Amino acid sequence: MKTAVYFCSCGTNISDKIDPRTVEDAVKKSNADVIFKTAGFLCSEDGKEFLRKDIIDNGIEAVVIPACSPRDHEKTFMNVLSAAGVNPYMMQMVNIREQIAWVTEDKEKAAAKAINYINAAISRVMLQEPLEKREIDICSDAVVVGAGPAGLKAALSLAEAGRKVTVVEKSPTIGGLPVRYEEIFPNMECGPCMLEPIMGEALHGNASGNIEFLTLSEIEGVVGSYGNFTVKIRRSPRYVDTEKCIGCAECIAPCPVSSKNPFNCGMNDRKAIDFSFAGALPNVPYVNAGVCLRFNGGEGGGKENAGDAGDNGDNENAGLCRLCIDACPVGEEAFKFGEKEEILERNAGSIILATGSSLYDCRNIPSLGYAKIPDVYNSIEFERMLASNGPTEGSIKTADGGEPQSFAIVHCVGSLDKNHKDYCSGICCEYAFKFNHIIRNKIPSAKIYHLYKEMVIPGKESGGLYEHAVEDKNTVFIRVSDINGMTVKEEGNKEGEGGKKIVSYGLLRSARNSDHYCASGDNGNISVDLVILCPAVVPGKDMDKLAGILEVVKDKNGFFEELHGRTDAGRSKIKGVYLAGTCHSPMDIKEAMSEGMAAVGYVLSGLVVGRKLSIDPLSAVVNQDICSGCKVCIGVCPYKAVSFDEEKGSSSVNELLCQGCGTCVAACPSSAIKANQFTNEEIFAEIGIMTA
């Protein structure tokens, strides 16, 4: 194989330390047939033209370029090779600038090192094989999982860019958590109102035709890979036709049965047919088949025993409750009681995970009394209490119906704590001061205690609410060293009856307590009417299942793990599966929205309509004849590119997902997996020369 070495002096960057003539003589001595040329700046236009012409003139088949780091100019020179009609993978760069010239003082040693490296590169380049990039057709549509701020933003923006988007939302409503918040920090905007323009645009705007919302739906399975996923979606029945229902709510009052409303954290009841909460979108109620009389053999009321809505009107529906149907101004056609769970399939090139998060279960710190003592709430429950469409219609009440006059807001519950969650969620202090603000407006004389471990209020707008709290003379800050050791008890023996709660933190008062924040006049106990716990933000409950289906890696806390925590936080380790919002890290609404937009950027730039997807040939390849089917490789791939074909009894690497890391190559005990351009032969040839 006709091989040439093109030595780049990089001005004097390289040649100052490494004498090209010395190197040339030595290299030619050990490789008599190799052509050796030196250039001043190989990456300059002149240099590239010289390289191209010289390769053609001499019929060169393989090229070694001792120059800078391949991170600088590997692509540059590969392009030159292509222009010269030589396969661009028939090249090996040798980084003699960063790794030798810039770090070796002694010129003799530098030259010796360079000679060694170049000889090693020659030995391997001769073993290299031409590789071809492959191109495949792609589907530019996307599936977005989760219809919270991040998911909505992503879906709407993709739709506006002309992409078809399917939004898969497991709950009956869209908007995620913020639509359940009456007011949102830092500017006390109304949550549903703030999201309304986005939700409205997505449901009815110009681009809404490109968005399909599948509520009450979950991902059931995913096959394929980046550019061509097939997503299976399981949609549970709503029993109400989202197209025909006009959202008038006439059906609700007549419904004879109720159950706890999960959207108000079970703090009030909803009818079997009802909205999740007033103003929920889509503006269509849903039926809880668990209690609805039609599904539970109970006879209700309503017109004659006629057969009815849904299907066929045959007699099996005779006698069933139809109070909602009778109340409906649209009529029977708005109901689909015959609806069954369905499995839908959608093709998509990209998947955006925006599944959100939940709160750490405060029962994990039993001494705080959560779920045992009345009037001890977690922050979402308190948000619902504050909401005008919530269980108390916005009035703050204790369990016995009175207006609380004193509050303990406990920050850092389960946060910054090795035994629970070792991170700070970064949003709790901010909403705690929002609570402070709202309580103060509603109950001007209330005493409010903030118990916290660390105060974290980042962001240019967050100072306002905090200042209000600090300046407020009826707000007391108590810094404690440990939340776990605190206890919340009911005063006296009135267990379960409501009344004062004693929050004891005495011995835990932090030594770092500054005077400014110090509570005075207490003995380590405070007596309050209502306790609000602000727990760590944790992964949502269904994330395990989803991670299993998509084979997305989770981090040690159970959040979806980013490809890179800083430079590629919006990408999962699975190519084409993007992360937005709190499914990968706690964050506020602003960040979640930005992340939704960022995911759109990945989708739009990664899969361009009309463009094919090019596959880098530097991937791992399985030799099916040698593979014995031992399955050692299956679990090792961080990108889930290795799969097993039970029929053939061998593994295969999806070259689209493969990043060429070589983990499976090292793991394969029978050397059935080869890494293109990093074969054993190539590597051992290099090592052989280096150690000779």
Added chain:
Amino acid sequence: MTEKPKISMYWASSCGGCEIALVNINEKIIDLDANFDFMFCPCLLDTKKSDVKELPDEDIFITFFNGGIRTKENEEMAHLLRKKSKILIAFGSCAYEGCIPALANLFSKNELFNTVYTDNFTIDNPLNVLPVPKSAVPEGEIEIPQFCDALKTLSQVVDVDYFIPGCPPESKQIWNVIELVISGASLPAKGSVIGAGASSVCVECDRKKEEKKIKKIYRNYEIIPEKEKCLLEQGLICMGIATRDGCGALCPKVNMPCTGCYGPPEGVLDQGAKMVSALGSIINVDRIKGLDDEKITEKINEVIESIPDPAGLFYKYSLADSILRRKVNI
């Protein structure tokens, strides 16, 4: 009538099991005899070295050479038989890759002699007599073959045409090779491993294999393995994944982990390293996620310490032919 082609079998540093494996082709030995002149085999026949010496070069059609090269005599015979044979086959694990005798490559000659001749409970050697090449006795001087510093494989000493793996090679496979030669079919490329497959033992093992995650390593006596499930997945270090197929997965079929006697699969340079690399990929990855470095090291050490003899386990057969070959500076 043309003379039958000659066939010979020699043992260098070996146990004799290879000869038994040959005889285990049973009545087919008659076919062997019908087709070949089985003319030299110190274990079975009475012909001598001098008889071989007198033959013209390349007069023996095939020599099955078993045993590693441990002594100067082994080396001399290797050269002689190379010269006199048309086809020289490294027969069995010792000749091919060193096998168990090569584990001695982890010790110096002195250490070995001390262990064998002095520091051993069952040895009574008050005069501390150690083997030396030449010793004077009343009758004159006797000479024994010199013991080399390290055991070498046959191909590290002479040019070898083919390799038949196994400790010992399976009789069925030996016969396959002989039959191939008898059939007159064209022989594989020089340097090939013959009488075996190219993949690993797993292709012949019908245990159920799943994605592998090993929590704890067990020694054979510690557990009774489940019958259907991959032994490696049960924590027994079964070398089958990093061992060439061809034996029929005999050991795993009877609940014993493969010890690797068929050597590395095609294309694997170092069986032991490959096994370690594969094990490193499947041991306990989930449990270390999120731990600090110290804890991770602790956990890794725990696993490593549960393997009392890594060299004897991973390099039981292949040390002499591995990248390591021997301990240096001893």
